[in-house]
Amino acid sequence: MRVWDVTEYGTRSDGVTNDAPAIQKAIDDCAAAGGGRVLVPAGRYLCGTIELKNDVELHLSRGASLMASLNKEDIRITPCPDGAEEDSGYFIGALHVKGVSITGDGEIYGQGYKVMRDDGADGEWHECPLMVDGFRPRLTYFEDVEDLRIQNVTFRDSALWTLHMAGCRRVKVQGIQILNHRRGANNDGIDPDSCQDVVISDCMIETGDDAIVVKTTKPMTERYGPCENILIRDCILASHDSALKIGTETHGDIRNIIMSDCIVRDCSRGIGIWVRDGGTVENIQVHHIMGAVRRYANSGERSFAPDWWGKGDPIFLSATFRKGSSGPIGKIRNVYFDHIRMDAESSIFLRGEKESNIQNVYFQDVEITMKKQGTQEAGYFDEQPSERGVYAHEIPAIYAQCARDLSFQNMKIHWTKDRHASWTSGIQTVDCQNIRVEGMVESVEEPLR
Numbered sequence: 001m002r003v004w005d006v007t008e009y010g011t012r013s014d015g016v017t018n019d020a021p022a023i024q025k026a027i028d029d030c031a032a033a034g035g036g037r038v039l040v041p042a043g044r045y046l047c048g049t050i051e052l053k054n055d056v057e058l059h060l061s062r063g064a065s066l067m068a069s070l071n072k073e074d075i076r077i078t079p080c081p082d083g084a085e086e087d088s089g090y091f092i093g094a095l096h097v098k099g100v101s102i103t104g105d106g107e108i109y110g111q112g113y114k115v116m117r118d119d120g121a122d123g124e125w126h127e128c129p130l131m132v133d134g135f136r137p138r139l140t141y142f143e144d145v146e147d148l149r150i151q152n153v154t155f156r157d158s159a160l161w162t163l164h165m166a167g168c169r170r171v172k173v174q175g176i177q178i179l180n181h182r183r184g185a186n187n188d189g190i191d192p193d194s195c196q197d198v199v200i201s202d203c204m205i206e207t208g209d210d211a212i213v214v215k216t217t218k219p220m221t222e223r224y225g226p227c228e229n230i231l232i233r234d235c236i237l238a239s240h241d242s243a244l245k246i247g248t249e250t251h252g253d254i255r256n257i258i259m260s261d262c263i264v265r266d267c268s269r270g271i272g273i274w275v276r277d278g279g280t281v282e283n284i285q286v287h288h289i290m291g292a293v294r295r296y297a298n299s300g301e302r303s304f305a306p307d308w309w310g311k312g313d314p315i316f317l318s319a320t321f322r323k324g325s326s327g328p329i330g331k332i333r334n335v336y337f338d339h340i341r342m343d344a345e346s347s348i349f350l351r352g353e354k355e356s357n358i359q360n361v362y363f364q365d366v367e368i369t370m371k372k373q374g375t376q377e378a379g380y381f382d383e384q385p386s387e388r389g390v391y392a393h394e395i396p397a398i399y400a401q402c403a404r405d406l407s408f409q410n411m412k413i414h415w416t417k418d419r420h421a422s423w424t425s426g427i428q429t430v431d432c433q434n435i436r437v438e439g440m441v442e443s444v445e446e447p448l449r
Contacts, residue, residue, distance in 0.1 A: 001057075002036040004029055006045075013043030015067060018074060020047035030056050035099065040064045040106060048074025049137075052094040052102075060106025060153055066092065067109045070159070072135045079219070088160060090141030100142070101149040110139045112159035112184055121299035121306075125375055127240070128299040129185040129208065129308065136160045142168055144224065151175055162207070163190045166217075167224030171198040177205075182240060184208035185305035189239070194220035194252060198230045210245040211237040211267070214254055216279055221252025226279075229256045238265040240296050240308045246281055247274030248322070248385060250330050254281045264291030266373075268310030270342055275330030275356070276322040276385065284335045292343040294374035307390070311382050312345025314368055317361065319352040319402075320386045333359040340366040345378050345420075347395055352402035354431070360405045367412040368397055369445075370423055379422035395420070396428040397442075404433035411440040419444075 007013070009022040023045065026038050035055025042063030048071070052058060060066065068091035069075065075089035092108060094100045102108075115134040122128035136159030142148055143166045154177040155162050162178050165171060173190060180187045189205040191213045192198050205211040212235075216227050237243035243264040246254055264270045270293050271286050293314050298307040310316065319332050332352070340363075348368065352358040372378075381393040397413040400406060413426050426442050429435060 002033065003039050004036065005039045005041065007041055011045060013045050015044035015046050017046065018048055018069065019045040020050055020074070023047060023050055027051070027053055027056055027058070040066065047091070049076040049090060050092045052092070052097065052100045054097045055099040057101040057103055060102070060104035060108070062105040064104070064106030065109050066107070068111055068137060068139060070111055070114055070135060075137045078141065089137040091137050091139050093141035094145050096144045098146040100145055101151070102153055103149070103151045105152055107154040107156050108139060109156045110158040112136065112157045112181060112187060115159050116181060116184060121302045122297040125297035127183070127297040127375065129305040130181065130183045131304060132185060138164050140164060142166065144168065146170055148172070154179065157181060158184070158187045160186055161188045161191055164193065165191065165195050165198070166193040166220045168195045169197055171195060173200045173203065175202045177203070178207060180207035182206065182208050182238070188213050191215065192227060192230055193217050194224040194227050195230070196228050200230070200232045201234050203235045205235065206238040208240050210241045211239045211243050213245045214257060215247060215249040216252035216254055217249045218251040218277070226253040226255065228254070232259040232262065234261050236263045236265060237267065239267045241267065241310060242269040242272040243267045243291070244271045246272070246284065248276045250275045250279035250281060251277045253279050255283045257284045259286045259289070261288045264289060264293065264342065267293050268296055268308045268312065269293055269316050270314040272310065272316040273318070273332055273335065275319045275332055276325070278328040278330045280331045280333070282331070282334045286336070286340070287338045290341040292373060293345065295345050295376040295378065296374060297376055307384065309382060309384050311378070311380050312374065313347060313349050314340065314342035314344040315348045317350045317358055318383055318386070319356045319358055320383060320388070321353070323385050323387050323389070327355065329353060329356040331356055331359070335361045337362065337366060338364040343369045343371045343373060345370070345373060347397060347399040349381065350400040350403045350406070351383065354402060358403040361403065362407045363411060364409045367414070369414040370397060370419060371416050372418065372420065378420040394424045395422045396425045398427040400432050400435070401430040402432070406432065406435045408437045409439055413440070413442045415442065415444050417444055
C-alpha cells in the first residue's frame with residue numbers, strides 16, 4: 001500500500017496552526033493516485049474541516065491528535081438533521097464516496113469543553129446537561145458512503161454528535177473509544193441515520209447524550225430509504241441518556257436490529273424505542289445485556305437542554321404523538337428481549353395509543369432488581385418528546401398500556417427492603433390485549449451497602 005505522510009506536506013503539528021490545508025492536499029493526492037493510506041504521525045494537529053475521498057485510509061499513529069477547530073469560518077457548514085442547532089458543520093467527513101477508512105491508535109479531539117459550562121441549573125447536584133455557548137460542529141459526518149470502516153481510533157470530547165453516518169452502506173465500526181463529557185448535551189456517540197448493513201462491535205462509549213442512536217431523519221430517509229440490518233455487539237455503553245436508542249426520529253422505517261452481549265453502565269435508560277413520525281420499527285432483538293440504569297438531576301425551567309430523558313427505566317417502548325403534532329405516529333412491532341440483567345429505578349415501560357398499539361413484544365429470562373442508585377426520587381414516567389412529557393406515576397416493575405400480544409416468560413423481579421414508596425406491583429396493564437405471563441417470580445432482598 002502506498003503511503004502519503006502529511007508531514008511531507010508542511011504540517012506544523014503545533015496545536016495552533018491550521019494544518020487542514022496540508023492534510024487535505026495529502027488526501028487529494030492519495031485519491032488522485034487511486035487510493036492508499038494517508039499517515040498522520042504523532043503530534044497535535046489543529047484543523048478545520050477535512051474531507052476524505054474515494055479509497056483513502058486516514059491512519060492516525062499512536063500519539064497523533066487531530067484537533068477540531070471551533071472557529072466557524074474553518075468548518076464546512078451543513079444542516080443539523082435533528083434540529084438541535086440552526087446550522088452546524090463537521091470536522092472530518094466524506095460525502096458520496098466509496099472505500100473510506102479511519103484507522104489507528106491516535107485520536108480525533110473535539111475540544112467540546114471550550115463551549116460547555118456548568119451554569120448550576122440543577123442546584124447542588126451538578127448532573128444536568130451543561131449549558132452551551134458558541135459554535136459547535138459535529139466531530140464527524142459521513143453521507144452516502146459505501147464500504148466505510150472506522151477502527152481502533154479514539155474520539156474525545158465532541159461538542160455535538162460524534163460519529164454521524166447518514167445514508168451509508170456496508171459499514172464496520174470496530175474497537176473504537178468515544179470519551180465525551182458525561183454531561184454534554186447532544187454529544188451522541190454513534191448515529192446510524194438511514195443506513196443499511198452496519199456492524200458496530202467491541203466499542204467503549206462514554207457520553208452525555210445517547211451512546212448509540214438508530215434513526216431515520218426526514219431529509220436522510222427521503223434520500224436513502226430505511227435504516228436496516230444493524231448489528232451491535234460486545235460494547236460497553238455509559239450515558240446520561242440511553243445506551244441504545246431507536247428513534248425518536250422515525251420518518252422512515254427501522255428494521256432488523258440486533259444488540260447483544262453489551263454492558264450498560266449507569267445510563268438513564270437501557271434500551272429505548274420511540275416512534276413519533278409515521279415510520280415502522282420492527283424486527284428488533286436485544287439479548288444478553290447487563291448493567292444498571294438510574295435517574296439523574298435535570299435543570300428544571302431552563303429552555304436549553306433542560307432534561308435527560310429517562311428515569312432509570314431498563315427497557316422503554318413508546319408509540320405516541322410527538323409534542324405539537326397530530327400524527328401519524330407509526331408502529332412498534334416484533335421486538336424480542338432475552339437474558340437481560342439490570343438494576344433499575346423505574347419500570348419496564350410499554351405505552352402505545354389506541355391509534356397505534358405496540359404489538360408482538362416478547363420477554364424471556366429477564367431479571368430486574370429495583371434498587372435506589374441515583375440522587376433523585378422515583379415516582380415519574382417520562383415520555384418525552386410527547387404531550388404527556390414527564391408526569392408523576394406509581395412505578396410497577398412492568399407497565400404496559402395500549403399494547404397487544406405480549407409475552408413474559410421466566411421473569412424475576414427483586415425489590416430491596418428499603419423500596420421507594422412509589423414502587424408498587426410486579427406488573428400493571430391498561431387497555432392491553434392477549435398478554436401471556438409464564439413464570440414471574442418476585443422477591444424482597446436486603447439492600448446492598
